Amino acid sequence: GNSVTQMEGPVTLSEEAFLTINCTYTATGYPSLFWYVQYPGEGLQLLLKATKADDKGSNKGFEATYRKETTSFHLEKGSVQVSDSAVYFCALMYPGTALIFGKGTTLSVSS
């Protein structure tokens, strides 16, 4: 079945470091891919998305590219801030169906 696998955390970085969180998926066809962020005690916020192969989603300095050949959607940011500390979820979805999430990766950024 369809699934999403994320790198296990926690990821601990110093402020201004480069961030990569790996995400790979198993699915047929071309699902849409998403990154959601969850701050402590809150629900999920959509961070970015890509709906077709080679699309790059970007938002707030984060970006991820839909790679069909490697079935990946890795999240990157060039310079993280303390305020980026949160749990990040990679997900896939076919139009009109449910989101399928990875287990989440906790990011902790220290000043």
Added chain:
Amino acid sequence: DAGVTQSPTHLIKTRGQQVTLRCSPKSGHDTVSWYQQALGQGPQFIFQYYEEEERQRGNFPDRFSGHQFPNYSSELNVNALLLGDSALYLCASSLVGQGGTEAFFGQGTRLTVV
């Protein structure tokens, strides 16, 4: 523009009791999905409602049921609560007419079963 709102934010129930959680979708959205997020895990899909009908269902027992009202708001009901039902319950809304490719989440309801 109000986003997705859920109520209550927290509640504590005893094993065997029943609970009802509520969700109002983002303005203009017609589809509501419910997810269960256990501590330290990603959200798991429970079911989705569109046009007051359950359109899809995840791998959850019949103790989990729902309803969608004509104004698109929704309820999640859980009967015969188990300790393992303790989780954050998230509601997400989307618009079928846009292919449902973007879901907006509420803050969630934290359910604790004791």
